[in-house]
Amino acid sequence: MLDSQGYIADRDLATSVYLAIQLRKPLLIEGAAGVGKTEVAKVMARALETDLIRLQCYEGLDATTSLYEWNYQRQLLHIRLQEHSDLPLEEKEREIFSEPFLLKRPLLQAITHERAPVLLIDEVDRSDEEWEAFLLEVLSEWQVTIPEIGTIRARHTPHVVLTSNRTRELGDALRRRCLYLWIDYPVFEKELAIVRRRVPGVDGQLADQIAAFMQFVRRAKLDKVPGIAETLDWSAALMALHRDHLDREAIEQTLGVLFKHHDDAELVRTQWLDHLLRGLEDAGREPKPWNQPMIQRIADNVLPRR
Numbered sequence: 001m002l003d004s005q006g007y008i009a010d011r012d013l014a015t016s017v018y019l020a021i022q023l024r025k026p027l028l029i030e031g032a033a034g035v036g037k038t039e040v041a042k043v044m045a046r047a048l049e050t051d052l053i054r055l056q057c058y059e060g061l062d063a064t065t066s067l068y069e070w071n072y073q074r075q076l077l078h079i080r081l082q083e084h085s086d087l088p089l090e091e092k093e094r095e096i097f098s099e100p101f102l103l104k105r106p107l108l109q110a111i112t113h114e115r116a117p118v119l120l121i122d123e124v125d126r127s128d129e130e131w132e133a134f135l136l137e138v139l140s141e142w143q144v145t146i147p148e149i150g151t152i153r154a155r156h157t158p159h160v161v162l163t164s165n166r167t168r169e170l171g172d173a174l175r176r177r178c179l180y181l182w183i184d185y186p187v188f189e190k191e192l193a194i195v196r197r198r199v200p201g202v203d204g205q206l207a208d209q210i211a212a213f214m215q216f217v218r219r220a221k222l223d224k225v226p227g228i229a230e231t232l233d234w235s236a237a238l239m240a241l242h243r244d245h246l247d248r249e250a251i252e253q254t255l256g257v258l259f260k261h262h263d264d265a266e267l268v269r270t271q272w273l274d275h276l277l278r279g280l281e282d283a284g285r286e287p288k289p290w291n292q293p294m295i296q297r298i299a300d301n302v303l304p305r306r
Helices: 011-023 037-047 063-067 072-081 089-096 106-112 129-141 172-177 188-198 204-217 228-240 248-253 262-284 292-302
Strands: 027-031 052-056 068-070 102-104 118-122 143-146 150-153 159-164 179-183
Touching (some): 011 027, 011 037, 011 159, 011 179, 027 037, 037 118, 063 068, 063 106, 063 129, 106 129, 129 172, 188 292, 204 228, 204 262, 204 292, 262 292
Parallel strands (some): 118 159
Antiparallel strands (some): 068 102
16 A cells, blocks of 8 residues: 555554554654654555645644634624624524634544544644643544534544654653554665655666665764655755766765755765765675665775764
8 A cells, every 4th residue: 555655665664554544543653854754644645545634743732723713703704794683692602603613723624524534643742741631632532522512523533643753752641542653764775765766767876876875874973864855855956967876076066955954064075975985986896786784784894983
């Protein structure tokens, strides 16, 4: 299913997604930024032919913002239109506090959806502990109570994917409620397969060198290690520059695609680039196809210890 949507998955990831779908359990995915956590939810939605509902978490997120709000402008307009109506006051109140005047935010959208959507709760670690406790209640009951309307229960239990970059430790109660998956940086073979799948027309030699270079560069002492997203952006950039192989000039011209911090780019340019190029040269003398043990051996020989 994942492969049909262009997502290269190993057995652990595929099993976790399958169990989350079959058991209707939330799937908590942790890992470094850029390793494909959010993409899992997008691929699930496409594969299941259902809608993706995304809730982006941030510090200060509260129940109102994530659940529902009243459309005050529409309520005021309706009140003005009903000023001369003969309806009783109670009836007027029931009208303006009814579902047509409700602004559904992501959690309520997921609960009231006509078919089971994929609910992506992205970067849940950025939210506050109070909101995390509120979320746990929603995930446990799949119902919410709106004082003016009453209790709304889920028509269909959503498929839930939570992602975390581990900027703070999540509570044990939320973790127990979820299936858990850790996504690490890919090995050489997987990264090469991703580049070939996601960057059509990429030169074979260039794809090999890109995947090998990424394995090497992740051993550098960087503040922000480039992930799969940067690998794909870099591959597309090199193709746009009509490059069919990696050399010093191609790498130096495109450092800004890989590294989003000045200190990281300068560190690679001044201290690591010679070692990385030597690693590519040594790999070029190896017979094809290249593999992770070979890349690891070269890295151990030519790259400084972290």
